[in-house]
Amino acid sequence: MKRITVVFSLLMVLVLCIGCGTQGDTEKNELEKVTVILDWTPNTNHTGVYVADKLGYYEEEGLKVEIVQPSAGGALQLVAAGQGDFGFSTQEEMTIARTQGLPVKALAAVIQHNTSGFAAPAERGIKTPRDFEGKKYGGWGSPAEEAMLKALMNQAGADFSKVEMVNIGSADFFSSVERDVDFAWVFWGWTGIESELKKMPLDFIRLRDYSPALDFYSPVLAASERMITEEPDKVSRFMRATARGYEYCIAHPQEAGEILVSAVPELNRDLVTASQEYLVAEYRGDAPRWGLMAESRWRNYADWMYSQGLIEKPLESDKAYTNEFLPENR
Numbered sequence: 001m002k003r004i005t006v007v008f009s010l011l012m013v014l015v016l017c018i019g020c021g022t023q024g025d026t027e028k029n030e031l032e033k034v035t036v037i038l039d040w041t042p043n044t045n046h047t048g049v050y051v052a053d054k055l056g057y058y059e060e061e062g063l064k065v066e067i068v069q070p071s072a073g074g075a076l077q078l079v080a081a082g083q084g085d086f087g088f089s090t091q092e093e094m095t096i097a098r099t100q101g102l103p104v105k106a107l108a109a110v111i112q113h114n115t116s117g118f119a120a121p122a123e124r125g126i127k128t129p130r131d132f133e134g135k136k137y138g139g140w141g142s143p144a145e146e147a148m149l150k151a152l153m154n155q156a157g158a159d160f161s162k163v164e165m166v167n168i169g170s171a172d173f174f175s176s177v178e179r180d181v182d183f184a185w186v187f188w189g190w191t192g193i194e195s196e197l198k199k200m201p202l203d204f205i206r207l208r209d210y211s212p213a214l215d216f217y218s219p220v221l222a223a224s225e226r227m228i229t230e231e232p233d234k235v236s237r238f239m240r241a242t243a244r245g246y247e248y249c250i251a252h253p254q255e256a257g258e259i260l261v262s263a264v265p266e267l268n269r270d271l272v273t274a275s276q277e278y279l280v281a282e283y284r285g286d287a288p289r290w291g292l293m294a295e296s297r298w299r300n301y302a303d304w305m306y307s308q309g310l311i312e313k314p315l316e317s318d319k320a321y322t323n324e325f326l327p328e329n330r
Contacts, residue, residue: 038070045279086227136163
């Protein structure tokens with residue numbers, strides 16, 4: 001009888017162990033796959049997503065995230081077509097897309113204030129938009145950049161037709177201005193910081209200094225209206241984890257930078273470290289919490305674009321974004 005009892009007990013332990021293993025495997029297999037499409041090659045604008053993935057924040061929300069770079073179609077188009085769940089974009093691209101009927105909506109401002117502008121090596125003499133005349137511009141083929149160039153040059157009384165547009169794609173800024181073009185649209189938090197490390201002086205026309213309306217959100221995280229309407233729980237879980245990732249970047253910039261470099265080892269560690277330190281004050285800025293967007297900023301920029309003839313109709317700004325999936329302060 002004792003032998004039978006011992007054997008029975010061992011069998012029960014074995015069954016329980018198998019059951020526990022099966023349950024763990026099932027839970028792991030039940031993680032929902034989510035695709036995040038970047039707007040560019042990986043850089044510190046994206047660090048919060050890499051952090052949330054590495055530190056298990058997405059997994060805690062039942063998500064398995066795949067981070068991919070955009071194809072020629074661009075992140076917004078892929079997200080709208082259901083070929084990606086979330087994507088990085090910019091308010092200027094979102095404004096054009098929305099007024100053209102693309103069903104996408106911004107979920108968070110990755111950086112609170114616009115740090116982008118047009119940069120050129122100091123020896124090119126590009127101090128104002130008027131100086132764009134007779135120069136070669138290196139872009140990535142977005143209608144938003146041509147629209148911005150036209151608007152700034154029109155206000156300065158300059159002739160946009162005298163700018164030579166060169167599509168350099170995702171080519172390195174410094175290599176491009178050395179060989180192929182004179183100036184490009186860059187984020188100071190990445191290319192500007194790199195120029196400082198290289199000790200290469202740049203003339204920089206920061207957009208938000210040129211006009212208050214140009215202090216738009218750049219970049220933003222976006223999703224399709226279908227995703228927001230049909231899968232709001234998934235959106236909420238993704239945004240909770242992502243917000244934690246960016247808050248970690250703010251609190252631990254050096255560690256966050258190491259996570260990005262470990263995920264993308266081809267990046268320059270010194271550049272990532274310096275950029276993360278710069279962005280500590282920029283991610284949340286003067287907003288109460290990371291990601292928060294104001295309707296006035298969407299409206300003012302869209303009104304400016306419409307006044308310049310850069311969009312064919314006014315933007316319904318309150319429908320272009322939502323704050324509802326941003327978690328409250330922890």
